[in-house]
Amino acid sequence: MCEVWEAMNLRFLFAMAVSKCVYYGMRLLGRQASYLPGWFAVKLCPDYLRHIRKAETVICVTGTDGKTTTANLLSDLLAATGRTVANNRIGSNTEFGIATAMTCSVTLSNRCRVDAVVLEVDEHYARIVCPKVRSDYIVITNVLRDSLQRNAHPEYVAGKLAQIDCPHAKLILNADELCSALLLPENPRVYYAIARQEGDGVTPPNRVNDCPDCPRCGAALRYDYVRYAHVGHVHCEKCGLASPAAEWLAMALDGEHHRLTLRHGEETYTLPMLHDSVFNIYNELAAVAVLSEMGLSMDEICAALEATPLTKTRLDQIQVKGVAVVSMMAKSNNSLPVSMVFDYIRRKPGKKAVILALDDLDESKSSERIGWIYDTDYEFLNDESIVQILATGVRCWDHQVRLLLAGVPREKLVCKQDELAAIEQLHCKDLESVYLLHDMSSYSRSVTAMEKIRKVLEGAL
Ligand SMILES: [Zn+2]
Helix, strand or coil, X not given: CHHHHHHCCHHHHHHHHHHHHHHHHHHHCCCCCCCHHHHHHHHHCCCHHHHCCCCCEEEEEECCCCHHHHHHHHHHHHHHCCCCEEECCCCCCCHHHHHHHHHHCECCCCCECCCEEEEECCCCCHHHHHHHCCCCEEEECCCCCCCHHHHCCHHHHHHHHCCCCCCCXXXXXXXXXXXXXXXXXXXXXXXXXXXXXXXXXXXXCCCCCCCCECCCCCCEXXXXXXXXXXXXXXXXXXXXXXXXXXXXXXXXXXXXXXXEEEEECCEEEEEECCCCCHHHHHHHHHHHHHHHHCCCCHHHHHHHHHCCCCCCCCEEEEEECCEEEEEEECCCCCHHHHHHHHHHHHHCCCCEEEEEECCCCCCCCCCCCCHHHHHCCHHHHCCCCEEEEXXXXXXXXXXXXXXXXXXXXXXXXXXXXXXXXXXXXXXXXCCCEEEEXXXXXXXXXXXXXXXXXXXXXXXXX
């Protein structure tokens, strides 16, 4: 009876009709239509997300880093198994963007036409969105230091996420990240983690560590191993608090053959490793845990992983006369992801050049905020294997100052605002790889830059 009333709620139906008209109208005009259809829906019917018919499975993905990659990966994996999926991958991860995705998931008569909905949800909106869409699963990737002007301190973000009132949703959490692992203790949960690996230290390696003390008693935490920032396995000697045990534990990581060994209960599985960077392995583990909780078999998950490359806007690679040219997204304004990319590059074998194309201008084109550059570990780029660094874009001089402070020899640096002009100065001799680090907002420019790198290498080699 309740559902019949919902379906007949005229205000809701009117809002959906308008939302669909706006969506198809904008698409006809060649616009992306990620935000406005949902804006109309919610403005006309504030409870729009509660009324809309839900798919059999609704997955929300939130957290500081990795939510876009994880949500996209989940969508791709589900599609690879033959399921129909709606998502908000084309844009906005706020309530309005999510309302647009939900509009697309139903017919005009409010009948759901997909098997699953996968929603990337901004941390600030998770407490609003997750209950309204009746999430079955909520992935919280991590709570780490983010853009200072948007998210201040991780405790502030954790406080927002702690307000998610969705008691039946199963949480999929990273046991190696304590700030998110302890959230919403009343909810059912599954943890994933990566076991100690060769090379893991016991001292946080980054300039930034936002979780040095026990959140329960305030004593200094002890790391059994740590990978980056405060991500690792930790315990408190005073009160006994420790990182939770992980149901999904990656044991061996074979980057060379792109395989990872995963332990779940008594069983051990070997899966394709989509990418060998530790942050992408965490994303993959989160996706695998969700799919398994949904009831997919490991054979089915494995086959889907084999068929699914990582989203291209995050990672792209071409070979030019034996030189690997890799385009990687590094969220500028956000010190940890950039530091992690720096760390990843320095660990790769062979002689490398790095091109920094990290613009951190916000929507109002402000150029006042450079604090993130001093939280970022440019010291990782002061490595013998990195033979040249090209600092480009509006921040090129700031990058250069920071690189010099990190001890990078001046003769390794090229500093030019025009990235195509900077690429012309690439030293190609003996180079084995070139890494182009771009921001989400500069992806289209990075495609042009990749083409320029190809031409320079082809001309020189
Ligand atoms: Zn303690």
